[in-house]
Amino acid sequence: MPAFAAQAEPLTGRTLLQNMERLAQENTGLQADKAVDWEARAEMRPGAGTDDDIWLHLQATTSLTLICQRCMGPVDTPVAVDQWYRFVATEDIAMAEDDDAEEDLLVLEPQFDLLAVLEDELLMALPVVPMHAACPVVPPMQAGESGAIDDAPKKPNPFAVLAQLKNTKQ
Numbered sequence: 001m002p003a004f005a006a007q008a009e010p011l012t013g014r015t016l017l018q019n020m021e022r023l024a025q026e027n028t029g030l031q032a033d034k035a036v037d038w039e040a041r042a043e044m045r046p047g048a049g050t051d052d053d054i055w056l057h058l059q060a061t062t063s064l065t066l067i068c069q070r071c072m073g074p075v076d077t078p079v080a081v082d083q084w085y086r087f088v089a090t091e092d093i094a095m096a097e098d099d100d101a102e103e104d105l106l107v108l109e110p111q112f113d114l115l116a117v118l119e120d121e122l123l124m125a126l127p128v129v130p131m132h133a134a135c136p137v138v139p140p141m142q143a144g145e146s147g148a149i150d151d152a153p154k155k156p157n158p159f160a161v162l163a164q165l166k167n168t169k170q
């Protein structure tokens, strides 16, 4: 039984993104403080056999800077994982039962790597096409003939307004 499964309390952790190499490759820019907050909780449940099955609930949240596929600008994208797993004894059992099981199956190995499973899950949770809900700039294709990038009326700068008032008084 993995050590975490013997604990009644959930195991929580904060893993720096740079320690999840494959996931870090998806992130744009250097943000050394980006991290994944996660919680793993094991639960024993009656199984098909005489022994209880070990179940694992894995939850994680992080935020990655991805490339918006509409404007090609950086877009902060929250990524979350909330997944149940059931441990099985061997790869053969996992293959045989996988189609019928709603939960994901994991093979109970002495070298079971919780963070690798978590990283796989986060990679699968990434959006296929990252995109801003509303892009911060108008894409060049849709810009007017004038080439204006921002057609929105500019807010007056309060300092400029004050300076104008001051000038008219003098």
Ligand SMILES: [Zn+2]
Pocket: 068, 069, 070, 071, 072, 073, 075, 131, 132, 134, 135, 136
């Ligand atoms: Zn965008």
